[in-house]
Amino acid sequence: MKKTSLKDIAQKAGVSTALVSYVLNGKEKETRVGEAIAKKIREIAKELNYQPNHLAKSLRSGKTHTIGLIIADISNPFFANIARVVEDEAKRNGYTVIIGSCDENADKSWDMINVLINRQVDGFIIVSCEGSENQVKYLKERNIPFVLLDRHFPDIQTDFVATNNYKASYDAGLHLIRGGYEKIGLMAYKSNMYHMEERIRGYKHALADNGIEFQKSWLKEVKFDAMEREVKVAIDEIMKSEHRVEAIIFATYGLAINGLKYFNELKVKVPSDLAIVSFGQAEVFDLYYCPITFMRQPLENLGKTAVEYLLKNLKNPEEGMKQILMEARLIPRESSKAKSEWLVK
């Protein structure tokens, strides 16, 4: 049983497809279709359960009402959740989302972008990965609408929706310092992505502003592709070092998970052996024996705003650049309890 097309309806109603199209698109007034015939057309359409063919529509109009969402790492629940938000918001506006994860790999990301361009997506929302600047430039040149989400490139003028990572990281550091911790480490990705640099910068400034001299051995940068192994090595180094830290900030969810696992193995006690603040957010942080303090990023707002910006661009490509940095909020939990609280015990 084939799908009913405009033609089928036209035939059954004894009119041209044009009329059917006009009626079903609510253009009967402008194009003055007879009332009787309009009613008939609508009835037949209903009877045959007519559903327009999106392909044909899109081919004609050049609009697919589809958004390509490229995520650097969908296995990170923070991104998985943001993907859901984007999807829901897009759906509310009549758009379909095609999601792809590039697993922090720029080549994969290129592939996905090309595949999606061929599929004629109307625009992109992208959580960029390292080394994908050229892709962003390419989209700009080709005038393909897009919004960068969560990560952006300060040297490339684009629309973006991101978190104020400098501030977030600064706040994380400050929180620990106020809790009485002085030797504070940061575990981050080895990356020259701006958002990561900002997190490092914020952390260092928090130390400096509070008269704590940053020690090189406090900053551990691990490769995404070898995260599990390198996190362990880094932690081993940290625990042995002479300026051994009393607290550590995990710059991403993945780092935190690997770190916490290893702490379990090592029987490191949080927060007495080591206090923790982490970026990212996930169920685990609630359920760890010692609930983890984390920086809550405005997930909903980030996702929704990204969609909003993109749709605005699609409607009116001439509109100016739209950029926004949103603030993260520290959610204090046991893992970073002020020293004074657990010292007395």
Place this chain on the structure above:
Amino acid sequence: MKKTSLKDIAQKAGVSTALVSYVLNGKEKETRVGEAIAKKIREIAKELNYQPNHLAKSLRSGKTHTIGLIIADISNPFFANIARVVEDEAKRNGYTVIIGSCDENADKSWDMINVLINRQVDGFIIVSCEGSENQVKYLKERNIPFVLLDRHFPDIQTDFVATNNYKASYDAGLHLIRGGYEKIGLMAYKSNMYHMEERIRGYKHALADNGIEFQKSWLKEVKFDAMEREVKVAIDEIMKSEHRVEAIIFATYGLAINGLKYFNELKVKVPSDLAIVSFGQAEVFDLYYCPITFMRQPLENLGKTAVEYLLKNLKNPEEGMKQILMEARLIPRESSKAKSEWLVK
């Protein structure tokens, strides 16, 4: 700058679009295109960075190389992961996946199916939710290829790829019994979905086969939509009841998370106050203070096989029904440690 089309290439090469199409589709031999011209066409195509328009292709061929994946609850990491597997496997075969979560709501599921049908997906992979039998029947009637994943309806003959839930649940029960537990509860969804019934059946049989008389108060069924509240109520009841259980099986990831959170609040100690085995899988199970025993479902295999079945159907719609039940494997952890091990302490 508009995208290059076949026409552009044809014009530049001074030939008809037909030739260009033949050459770029590797049909130069059958259609004996001159070698010189073929070369020229390929060069121009490369030079103009030609990328075929999928919409046009699909409109013509009736094939979009797109799969609709409808997931009952994407916030469940088990399903999120399976979605990734499906996506990757589809991509390996040149297919794009459009994912949608219906949040265990049949109406939403209807919507999604309709939207995706209009987008002309070639077929569906569906993790069905309660009350969606009519949708499955509809797809069957309309001869739209689909494969049910993880959940299926025994009364409707369809392709499916699922876990042997009866066996998994039986094994979960057996494991606890062998660990010396006798009073064993099960927390499940209030649902008449077959997979849930099977989990209940397996649990009961495990008890019966080991001479334990099932108590009504041991089985708690909570509504998905009010999970958080009802889990708490259920646990309160369990803890107070006279036949208070010593162990509990969570039939889904969501139930486990909510349960574990509440146990934390109540300071229930796992496994000495209550031993646990759960379905689903997630980072949390590793990182809980007492790592959680769970039934590992063959996630990869489930996802890949679903794609395989669907693609076979797409290639050859006449092929017979394909159904498979895969076995889950219990991963023993601290949360269900044999009583003898912790009693001595």
Place this chain on the structure above:
DNA sequence: CAAATTAGCTTAATCGATTAAAGTATAATT
């Protein structure tokens, strides 16, 4: 009443790619 509107509908081009069918040289065969 002739001319000008207007209402109501159809025609046909278009989006981009595919592909039977038809066309036109050129070469081979009888």
Place this chain on the structure above:
DNA sequence: AATTATACTTTAATCGATTAAGCTAATTTG
């Protein structure tokens, strides 16, 4: 030389929906 085969190309229909432009008959207007 006439016929046939071969090699190479073009034409045009098609997928399904949209829409500017055109057409016809009824109605209004001066």
